[in-house]
Amino acid sequence: MDFTEQVVAQWAEQRPDLDVSPVLVVGRVMRIAAALTAASDTNLAPEGxxxxxxxxxxxxxxxxxxxxxxxxxxxxxxxxxxxxxxxxxxxxxxxxxxxxxxxxxxxxxxxxxxxxxxxxxxxxxxxxxxxxxxxxxxxxxxxxxxxxxxxxxxxxxxxxxx
Structure with missing residues (x-):
């Protein structure tokens, strides 16, 4: 189970009345973007x-x-x-x-x-x-x-x- 699936499971417990399935896509896209940006920052840091x-x-x-x-x-x-x-x-x-x-x-x-x-x-x-x-x-x-x-x-x- 990835982090996004954990988030969806937690929301299902706390707010079963909400359809949080969009988080499975949007949450992953946002996490991927954040991870790629952080990796780029790390790789570019030696270049200042x-x-x-x-x-x-x-x-x-x-x-x-x-x-x-x-x-x-x-x-x-x-x-x-x-x-x-x-x-x-x-x-x-x-x-x-x-x-x-x-x-x-x-x-x-x-x-x-x-x-x-x-x-x-x-x-x-x-x-x-x-x-x-x-x-x-x-x-x-x-x-x-x-x-x-x-x-x-x-x-x-x-x-x-x-």
Missing amino acids: LTRGEFDLLTALRRAGRALRPSEITTVTRASAAAITKRLDRLADEGLVERTGTERDRRVVLVTLTPAGVETVDRLFPRQLERDAGVLAGLDADEIAVLEGLLARMLRTVEAPAL
């Missing part, structure tokens, strides 16, 4: 980075262009305050740089420095290897099914509120 900072760097790298902080917020789903804090630290480390636009100095654009590009290009393949390791217990068909189900679930979660 957190998973949130690495997400910011990879967002810039795959965009291939400068981004406004609000775009980074949208892509990473982190708060504006968290993005500002991360940008401050990454700029201090020489991994990103902020510049104003010529037309409007209030508009700030963020780019990776050469050191930032090197950092992402060095660390991202390692992250992919770790991610592949997490999926190693599944065959290709199972991965395809899981991918499809998670995509459907994500569309529901990210759907705009009516």
Whole structure:
């Protein structure tokens, strides 16, 4: 019995009137996300980075262009305050740089420095290897099914509120 099944069993005892079966999926997704984030933080710590900072760097790298902080917020789903804090630290480390636009100095654009590009290009393949390791217990068909189900679930979660 995994932790999530224990939680469901406990709720069944305490509140048998509730259908807590969604916890079997949502609870597991949340625990997996927390475990993966913690593992990423552990793996990135020797590099002086957190998973949130690495997400910011990879967002810039795959965009291939400068981004406004609000775009980074949208892509990473982190708060504006968290993005500002991360940008401050990454700029201090020489991994990103902020510049104003010529037309409007209030508009700030963020780019990776050469050191930032090197950092992402060095660390991202390692992250992919770790991610592949997490999926190693599944065959290709199972991965395809899981991918499809998670995509459907994500569309529901990210759907705009009516």
